[in-house]
Amino acid sequence: xxxxxxxxxxxxxxxxxxxxxxxxxxxxxxxxxxxxxxxxxxxxxxxxxxxxxxxxxxxxxxxxxxxxxxxxxxxxxxxxxxxxxxxxxxxxxxxxxxxxxxxxxxxxxxxxxxxxxxxxxxxxxxxxxxxxxxxxxxxxxxxxxxxxxxxxxxxxxxxxxxxxxxxxxxxxxxxxxxxxxxxxxxxxxxxxxxxxxxxxxxxxxxxxxxxxxxxxxxxxxxxxxxxxxxxxxxxxxxxxxxxxxxxxxxxxxxxxxxxxxxxxxxxxxxxxxxxxxxxxxxxxxxxxxxxxxxxxxxxxxxxxxxxxxxxxxxxxxxxxxx
Amino acid sequence: xxxxxxxxxxxxxxxxxxxxxxxxxxxxxxxxxxxxxxxxxxxxxxxxxxxxxxxxxxxxxxxxxxxxxxxxxxxxxxxxxxxxxxxxxxxxxxxxxxxxxxxxxxxxxxxxxxxxxxxxxxxxxxxxxxxxxxxxxxxxxxxxxxxxxxxxxxxxxxxxxxxxxxxxxxxxxxxxxxxxxxxxxxxxxxxxxxxxxxxxxxxxxxxxxxxxxxxxxxxxxxxxxxxxxxxxxxxxxxxxxxxxxxxxxxxxxxxxxxxxxxxxxx
Numbered sequence: 014x015x016x017x018x019x020x021x022x023x024x025x026x027x028x029x030x031x032x033x034x035x036x037x038x039x040x041x042x043x044x045x046x047x048x049x050x051x052x053x054x055x056x057x058x059x060x061x062x063x064x065x066x067x068x069x070x071x072x073x074x075x076x077x078x079x080x081x082x083x084x085x086x087x088x089x090x091x092x093x094x095x096x097x098x099x100x101x102x103x104x105x106x107x108x109x110x111x112x113x114x115x116x117x118x119x120x121x122x123x124x125x126x127x128x129x130x131x132x133x134x135x136x137x138x139x140x141x142x143x144x145x146x147x148x149x150x151x152x153x154x155x156x157x158x159x160x161x162x163x164x165x166x167x168x169x170x171x172x173x174x175x176x177x178x179x180x181x182x183x184x185x186x187x188x189x190x191x192x193x194x195x196x197x198x199x200x201x202x203x204x205x206x207x208x209x210x211x212x213x214x215x216x217x218x219x220x221x222x223x224x225x226x227x228x229x230x231x232x233x234x235x236x237x238x239x240x241x242x243x244x245x246x247x248x249x250x251x252x253x254x255x256x257x258x259x260x261x262x263x264x265x266x267x268x269x270x271x272x273x274x275x276x277x278x279x280x281x282x283x284x285x286x287x288x289x290x291x292x293x294x295x296x297x298x299x300x301x302x303x304x305x306x307x308x309x310x311x312x313x314x315x316x317x318x319x320x321x322x323x324x325x326x327x328x329x330x331x332x333x334x335x
Numbered sequence: 336x337x338x339x340x341x342x343x344x345x346x347x348x349x350x351x352x353x354x355x356x357x358x359x360x361x362x363x364x365x366x367x368x369x370x371x372x373x374x375x376x377x378x379x380x381x382x383x384x385x386x387x388x389x390x391x392x393x394x395x396x397x398x399x400x401x402x403x404x405x406x407x408x409x410x411x412x413x414x415x416x417x418x419x420x421x422x423x424x425x426x427x428x429x430x431x432x433x434x435x436x437x438x439x440x441x442x443x444x445x446x447x448x449x450x451x452x453x454x455x456x457x458x459x460x461x462x463x464x465x466x467x468x469x470x471x472x473x474x475x476x477x478x479x480x481x482x483x484x485x486x487x488x489x490x491x492x493x494x495x496x497x498x499x500x501x502x503x504x505x506x507x508x509x510x511x512x513x514x515x516x517x518x519x520x521x522x523x524x525x526x527x528x529x530x531x532x533x534x535x536x537x538x539x540x541x542x543x544x545x546x547x548x549x550x551x552x553x554x555x556x557x558x559x560x561x562x563x564x565x566x567x568x569x570x571x572x573x574x575x576x577x578x579x580x581x582x583x584x585x586x587x588x589x590x591x592x593x594x595x596x597x598x599x600x601x
Binding site (some may be wrong): 054056057058060061064080207224226227229230231232233237243245246248324327328329330333 | 393425426428469481497
């Protein structure tokens with residue numbers, strides 16, 4: 014360990030106290046005269062103290078240096094390359110605008126007051142479609158994972174569905190539902206449900222048989238076994254499936270909005286991308302792509318990453334990587 | 336080497352007044368279909384008296400774990416009958432098998448909940464059990480924060496939380512280092528005396544069996560049959576390195592080796 018580790022972050026304090034607690038307990042346990050039983054208690058507490066790992070947290074400054082700095086440098090490099098290509102006139106300026114042009118396009122949209130509304134239209138569709146996918150995909154995943162005939166029947170289809178690009182569903186959905194919200198949600202569901210269901214199947218398959226055996230001896234059988242043992246044990250895989258499900262929902266939504274655009278549907282990011290293309294507004298296209306990317310990354314960083322980290326850390330599956 | 340003399344000591348005459356906590360009556364277990372049948376346990380008859388500590392000892396392939404699964408109700412015998420009058424038996428594994436998504440205390444509380452204890456009583460009962468295994472104040476510890484010995488103690492507390500009359504232990508200390516195992520032997524002996532639970536403890540470690548048990552049952556291998564039995568009257572707490580334990584261990588080890596040698600293929 015390096016010398017910076019001596020500055021212990023506040024989160025580490027509780028962990029570091031563990032062995033001290035054990036030692037204090039053993040002292041309390043042996044107040045009068047030392048009998049063999051108290052000796053055993055002392056010995057046990059001593060062993061516990063020796064064997065318990067003390068996990069020290071990483072100081073904030075190091076986290077910033079090791080986690081935030083590298084991506085920042087990468088972004089700056091990309092911007093510099095972009096600016097360089099623009100300055101060298103590799104393409105006509107209307108085909109390859111500068112980073113500043115794209116920024117100005119974003120700023121104009123902000124001034125027009127449309128940007129938040131556009132993002133909200135898409136984001137609310139994405140969120141609603143994703144939640145519906147969770148509600149539909151979870152029971153399907155559970156059935157496929159636990160019921161053998163169901164697995165044999167639709168398991169391969171479910172994983173096969175994942176390899177269909179969601180754009181492929183758009184024409185079918187338009188024929189069925191016309192240019193309506195139903196079309197957009199159908200495409201989102203077809204994109205996200207398989208990956209959520211498959212994530213749960215993978216999560217259930219990875220559950221250690223020992224946990225199920227232990228659960229059965231404790232009396233957790235049938236539905237109680239599913240609720241108290243199987244689902245919590247499968248949670249890491251399920252979360253990974255949810256994360257992928259969100260990515261698929263977001264992608265499918267953009268495909269659907271891009272193709273099935275009509276004034277009646279309101280202006281989402283996909284439509285505004287298509288609108289910008291129609292008037293050959295390259296800065297507008299790039300700025301919209303940037304927004305789509307930012308929303309995707311934002312949801313990942315704000316919702317899924319902390320959730321996943323919490324679940325993994327509480328199970329001791331996330332040992333501080335340095 | 337002289338032929339192995341199977342000395343059959345008188346089988347548990349004491350405690351005949353109370354019905355046994357576990358009764359195995361001519362139990363056999365065969366895996367596979369007829370034709371390729373593969374007998375694992377053959378005609379095992381064994382009683383465990385209430386409050387008795389019995390160690391099942393045997394080499395690999397003696398069907399120890401199969402036997403425990405049968406008693407735990409996780410599997411059914413091919414023939415014969417198994418009775419556990421107190422209902423379900425608690426089972427403790429070689430791996431701690433604690434649920435990593437729960438804290439130490441929550442693991443115990445889950446067992447209490449599945450047993451049907453009302454919500455309001457669970458917390459206090461979990462604390463009592465943690466104190467019993469000398470882990471007072473560890474309620475909120477995550478499983479991965481505990482040492483190997485502490486995990487097995489929480490696992491023991493969780494097994495005790497089922498309030499079963501019979502505690503089945505499947506080599507629970509085999510993965511621990513010698514010093515920790517020694518401490519847990521002392522704790523188990525103490526807890527067994529305090530709770531008056533019947534223990535059926537499976538091990539391949541002869542000294543461990545002699546250190547812990549009132550009765551040691553030696554199983555032969557492939558198929559598992561009861562080969563021999565010893566009643567141990569050494570006073571508890573015993574020390575695993577004491578002369579009494581060592582002497583009996585030598586005797587039992589000799590027989591165990593005899594059983595293993597029968598499998599030499601000529």
